[in-house]
Amino acid sequence: xxxxxxxxxxxxxxxxxxxxxxxxxxxxxxxxxxxxxxxxxxxxxxxxxxxxxxxxxxxxxxxxxxxxxxxxxxxxxxxxxxxxxxxxxxxxxxxxxxxxxxxxxxxxxxxxxxxxxxxxxxxxxxxxxxxxxxxxxxxxxxxxxxxxxxxxxxxxxxxxxxxxxxxxxxxxxxxxxxxxxxxxxxxxxxxxxxxxxxxxxxxxxxxxxxxxxxxxxxxxxxxxxxxxxxxxxxxxxxxxxxxxxxxxxxxxxxxxxxxxxxxxxxxxxxxxxxxxxxxxxxxxxxxxxxxxxxxxxxxxxxxxxxx
Amino acid sequence: xxxxxxxxxxxxxxxxxxxxxxxxxxxxxxxxxxxxxxxxxxxxxxxxxxxxxxxxxxxxxxxxxxxxxxxxxxxxxxxxxxxxxxxxxxxxxxxxxxxxxxxxxxxxxxxxxxxxxxxxxxxxxxxxxxxxxxxxxxxxxxxxxxxxxxxxxxxxxxxxxxxxxxxxxxxxxxxxxxxxxxxxxxxxxxxxxxxxxxxxxxxxxxxxxxxxxxxxxxxxxxxxxxxxxxxxxxxxxxxxxxxxxxxxxxxxxxxxxxxxxxxxxxxxxxxxxxxxxxxxxxxxxxxxxxxxxxxxxxxxxxxxxxx
Numbered sequence: 001x002x003x004x005x006x007x008x009x010x011x012x013x014x015x016x017x018x019x020x021x022x023x024x025x026x027x028x029x030x031x032x033x034x035x036x037x038x039x040x041x042x043x044x045x046x047x048x049x050x051x052x053x054x055x056x057x058x059x060x061x062x063x064x065x066x067x068x069x070x071x072x073x074x075x076x077x078x079x080x081x082x083x084x085x086x087x088x089x090x091x092x093x094x095x096x097x098x099x100x101x102x103x104x105x106x107x108x109x110x111x112x113x114x115x116x117x118x119x120x121x122x123x124x125x126x127x128x129x130x131x132x133x134x135x136x137x138x139x140x141x142x143x144x145x146x147x148x149x150x151x152x153x154x155x156x157x158x159x160x161x162x163x164x165x166x167x168x169x170x171x172x173x174x175x176x177x178x179x180x181x182x183x184x185x186x187x188x189x190x191x192x193x194x195x196x197x198x199x200x201x202x203x204x205x206x207x208x209x210x211x212x213x214x215x216x217x218x219x220x221x222x223x224x225x226x227x228x229x230x231x232x233x234x235x236x237x238x239x240x241x242x243x244x245x246x247x248x249x250x251x252x253x254x255x256x257x258x259x260x261x262x263x264x265x266x267x268x269x270x271x272x273x274x275x276x277x278x279x280x281x282x283x284x285x286x287x288x289x290x291x292x293x294x295x296x297x298x299x300x301x302x303x304x305x306x307x
Numbered sequence: 308x309x310x311x312x313x314x315x316x317x318x319x320x321x322x323x324x325x326x327x328x329x330x331x332x333x334x335x336x337x338x339x340x341x342x343x344x345x346x347x348x349x350x351x352x353x354x355x356x357x358x359x360x361x362x363x364x365x366x367x368x369x370x371x372x373x374x375x376x377x378x379x380x381x382x383x384x385x386x387x388x389x390x391x392x393x394x395x396x397x398x399x400x401x402x403x404x405x406x407x408x409x410x411x412x413x414x415x416x417x418x419x420x421x422x423x424x425x426x427x428x429x430x431x432x433x434x435x436x437x438x439x440x441x442x443x444x445x446x447x448x449x450x451x452x453x454x455x456x457x458x459x460x461x462x463x464x465x466x467x468x469x470x471x472x473x474x475x476x477x478x479x480x481x482x483x484x485x486x487x488x489x490x491x492x493x494x495x496x497x498x499x500x501x502x503x504x505x506x507x508x509x510x511x512x513x514x515x516x517x518x519x520x521x522x523x524x525x526x527x528x529x530x531x532x533x534x535x536x537x538x539x540x541x542x543x544x545x546x547x548x549x550x551x552x553x554x555x556x557x558x559x560x561x562x563x564x565x566x567x568x569x570x571x572x573x574x575x576x577x578x579x580x581x582x583x584x585x586x587x588x589x590x591x592x593x594x595x596x597x598x599x600x601x602x603x604x605x606x607x608x609x610x611x612x613x614x
Contacts, residue, residue, distance in 0.1 A: 219501040
């Protein structure tokens with residue numbers, strides 16, 4: 001395959017393995033050829049397509065919303081977790097695990113129509129800036145991964161996001177940012193309801209968390225929305241382990257890709273000891289399972305797009 | 308648009324209205340032009356793409372499965388509804404509404420992997436015959452609707468099924484029968500679980516009904532899987548009313564289509580007084596809402612494909 005492909009990637013074994021897989025499954029003469037309708041590739045979002053430090057960007061959105069609402073309803077800051085989120089204290093925010101955050105999600109992600117919520121999300125993404133880099137969050141996507149998405153689409157792959165993030169949040173920017181249309185985003189969901197008010201029909205977001213698209217939830221989300229086993233999966237944490245296992249234990253040519261954040265200088269360096277996005281079992285088992293590890297520092301020429 | 312399109316349709320106002328809509332939204336010079344990614348069309352399945360008499364074909368599948376299982380476990384036929392289904396007595400089967408059928412669905416649609424269930428579904432569709440017509444069920448699809456699906460796809464529409472039927476059941480034949488791939492089927496779902504057994508990962512079907520994709524559930528299912536409001540919706544019963552309302556009350560060019568089963572000679576004639584698939588409110592409000600009614604007897608040259 002042409003040498004100018006994946007040009008933000010150094011010419012390492014990682015890049016070669018990815019290109020080799022794409023070549024094999026798209027070459028009608030190769031025994032590993034996969035017809036286009038089965039060329040399904042799934043990508044995690046947080047930490048795989050964009051950064052996730054100091055915490056999930058969606059939680060930064062929730063914290064901003066919570067502070068906005070608490071100015072009018074101070075009683076919202078009733079619990080330790082609520083107060084921690086409002087203070088951007090992430091250790092405190094995760095003190096009860098992800099389950100402890102359902103209240104925050106309910107307050108900041110419900111009581112509105114999907115349309116209004118997504119307008120609000122886009123507005124926030126336009127105006128908010130990352131606390132450390134000063135960039136827009138959508139400017140903290142990984143240039144080498146954008147290249148990979150483009151290359152796979154050009155080679156007849158259906159490219160999907162399978163994210164622990166909220167499906168309405170991610171759909172609000174996935175098309176513009178990644179070229180991924182709303183129907184190709186699988187994510188976590190809260191309960192929703194069909195409503196008709198003054199002759200206008202809409203989908204209304206209710207409080208609560210209905211489905212967590214993380215860990216063993218990822219294969220479940222894939223079955224619900226995609227209905228076939230992808231041939232390629234990319235992630236960066238143990239929350240993606242089941243997804244990679246599901247994809248790569250099926251027969252036929254399969255590819256599992258894990259992004260290891262090793263670049264404290266250009267992005268962040270972390271794996272085992274973080275309150276979210278920890279990569280531990282994946283590092284231990286990647287070799288045995290034939291999964292390809294991206295070493296960000298070694299494999300990528302650039303990380304984020306030029307500002 | 309060329310006169311040889313939709314050739315199984317008589318040259319009536321119905322056909323003209325459908326062709327006019329497709330022309331308008333696909334003509335870049337027309338004010339109603341809709342770009343390809345937003346050309347989303349949703350079709351109900353039972354009674355819209357294939358027949359649904361004497362009952363939903365999936366329930367005939369369930370009845371055959373139930374009888375198969377009851378030969379080994381006769382205690383399965385413990386309730387009146389179970390016995391009615393096993394006896395192919397549809398009035399009895401629906402005596403507790405659709406909710407009364409959850410037990411039947413659980414017994415016949417769970418305890419297996421999705422793959423095994425779909426193999427079984429395809430096997431049944433290959434071998435079973437309709438009690439009245441002697442046809443395979445997949446030979447009771449509507450030829451004029453297959454033409455419409457083809458025409459819309461050729462004109463850059465994404466064509467989806469949004470069905471009250473089980474998503475795994477419909478996906479087992481949608482690609483071969485309608486050319487609709489698994490990821491474009493939205494349907495009712497039971498709980499599922501990710502499992503790894505002897506190194507083989509799969510999705511396992513658990514008992515129960517988790518989501519009923521009917522009535523107000525259809526717009527909910529559309530939001531979950533498609534994430535944007537379609538511009539075209541076709542159905543045949545009041546279970547499709549909310550879907551058509553959701554689609555056609557949104558701004559911009561929209562089309563609602565209802566199939567009225569008026570052809571006792573070639574198919575079946577029914578609307579208000581049936582235990583399932585009743586069309587009542589739709590008939591009353593179609594005109595006011597600008598929905599197009601297909602009169603099967605008057606509008607279609609043929610119904611099923613040549614046997």
